[in-house]
Amino acid sequence: QVQLVESGGGLVQPGGSLRLSCAASGFTFSHYVMSWVRQAPGKGPEWVSDINSSGSSTNYADSVKGRFTVSRDNAKNTLYLQMNSLKLEDTAVYYCAVPSHRKILSPTWDRYDYWGQGTQVTVSS
Numbered sequence: 001q002v003q004l005v006e007s008g009g010g011l012v013q014p015g016g017s018l019r020l021s022c023a024a025s026g027f028t029f030s031h032y033v034m035s036w037v038r039q040a041p042g043k044g045p046e047w048v049s050d051i052n053s054s055g056s057s058t059n060y061a062d063s064v065k066g067r068f069t070v071s072r073d074n075a076k077n078t079l080y081l082q083m084n085s086l087k088l089e090d091t092a093v094y095y096c097a098v099p100s101h102r103k104i105l106s107p108t109w110d111r112y113d114y115w116g117q118g119t120q121v122t123v124s125s
Contacts, residue, residue, distance in 0.1 A: 001026045002024075002025075002026040002027050002098070002114045003023075003024070003025045003026050003116070004022055004023070004024055004095075004096050004097070004098075004114060004115060004116030005022065005023045005024075005116055005117065006020060006021070006022050006094060006095060006096055006116045006117065006118055006119040007020070007021050007022075007023070007119055008020040008021050008119060009093075009094060009119030009120045009121045009122075010120075010121070010122070011122045011124065012086055012121070012122070012123055012124075013086075013123070013124070013125055014086060014087060014088060014123055014124075014125055015085055015086065016086050016123070017082070017083060017084045017085075017086065018083045018086065018121060019080060019081070019082050019083070020036075020080065020081040020082075020083065020094055020096075020119060020121070021078055021079070021080055022034075022036075022078065022079040022080070022081075022096030022116060023077065023078055024077045024078065024079065024096070025077060027098075029072075029074060029077040030053060030054075030074035030077075031053055032053055032098055033050055033051065033052055033053060033098075033099055034050065034051055034070075034072060034079045034096060034097070034098065034099075035047060035048070035049065035050040035051075035096070035097045035098070035099050035112065036048040036049045036050070036068075036070060036079075036081050036094060036095070036096055036097070037094075037095045037096075037097050037112065037115065038090075038092035038093065038094045038095065038121075039092055039093050039095070039118070040089075040091060040092040040093075041092075043092075044107055044108060045095075045107060045108065045109055045111075045112075046061070046063075046092070046107065047061055047107070047111070048060070048061050048064055048068065048081070048094070049061065049064065049068060049070040049081065050070070050099065051070045051071070051072055051079070053074075054074075055071060055072045055074070058070050058071075063089070064083075064090075067083065067084050067085045067086075068081060068082065068083050068084070069081070069082040069084075070082075079096050081094065081096075083121070086121075086123045087123060088123050088124070089123075090121060090123050091121060091122050091123045091124070092121060093118040093119065093120050093121070094118060094119050094120075094121050095115045095116055095117075095118045095119075096115065096116055097112040097113075097114060097115035097116075098112060098113045098114040098115070099111060099112055099113070100112055100113045
């Protein structure tokens with residue numbers, strides 16, 4: 001049974017940093033591309049970042065480039081998202097997710113096969 005458990009969220013001031021973690025189980029973590037997705041109140045899911053199975057290749061949304069860093073530790077079945085220089089607009093629930101291989105172009109949760117419960121990140125002064 002696939003489980004993804006996010007942690008590390010919290011309240012942070014603009015310009016601050018947080019490091020999110022995602023503990024994965026129930027599948028061969030090291031074989032999968034992983035994504036971070038966030039959802040702000042009243043909004044649909046927004047893709048943030050992804051990382052290939054080995055961790056050698058990463059991609060980021062333009063909105064977070066240069067500020068966020070995704071990484072993974074396959075030996076620990078854990079995905080990370082280091083978030084620096086946080087902005088008010090980064091406020092959202094952050095999820096780690098397994099992207100679907102289906103060709104779904106619309107920005108919905110249908111793009112993902114699995115996701116966790118999420119962890120709240122609130123950027124506020």
